[in-house]
Amino acid sequence: YTVWLLDKNEIKKTIVKNYHELLYREPDLDGFNYYYSSILDKKISIDDVSSIIKQSEEYKTISKKKEEFDVNFFEKKIYSQFGEDGAINFIFSVIGYTNQFFVEIGVGDGTECNTRNLLENSWKGIMIDTIENNSAFIKKEHVIAENVNNILEKYNVPKEIDLLSIDIDFNDYWVWKAITVTKPRVVVIEYNSTFPPDVSKVVDYDPEGGATWTSYYGASLLAYTKLGKSKGYDLVACENAGVNAFFILHDEVVRHKINLKDIKEIYRPPKYGDVWDGVPRGWALNRREMSDI
16 A cells, blocks of 8 residues: 555544454554554555554453453443443454344343444344333344244344344243254353352243342353253353353354363352442342252
8 A cells, every 4th residue: 555545534444443353442542643644654554553553562462362262351331231242242353253143132222232232333133122112123022932933033033143142131041942943153141140150040930020130030150051051052251240141152162262261260240239248249139949950
């Protein structure tokens, strides 16, 4: 490239793209101005941007974290409740995309969920929730184990998709277990972090079950790990707030040589809910016992 052949907008886009792809963030003002002015002044070429970034300590740290598949390092909240947006972006930066199609079951009104950022960045998919008078692009459905496959077929969900996210506050385990009509490469699902990683518990299935705002909901991380294994998935991470777990198809883990960690290392305790002695402990304890599985 020579500067006189380059459009200024192309220079700006190239700088931003390099920051996104190499540093997983927006360019800081000083950095952006340095590259932009240096290219215009012919001190560097547009092709030099990536090589200069790769010499930085920040890039070297990121490369090490990427090699370790340290999902937590890349957490970032854009529209997600916690750091899921950044975690999802990182995972797909490693395993790549296929059809960039997602399904998210349990999105509220769509302003805070795991797929809105994807929707605004060239993905397509289906958002589902039970809320009345919701945004037109959100499908109103009461998803349970008995109807989840019919609902996915109703909206022409492909047989293979890139991402499935489930957060319905109660029957998450049973709904994921029931899904057979589509095979996501990545699954994000809410886990019950009240239980330590050596305990395998799940709520009794109840098609009318919903949020209790107590410790009686969903399933423990070990229960999900077992279910994931039975469906061909490996547990790769939990985000730092102790809310969502991330699973990747085993074939993808092998293909991309992802470093798997022990569940005890992956598990994150709750950083939400009731606070005892200055430490968040999750939702209030429910006397109802969850079932071993």
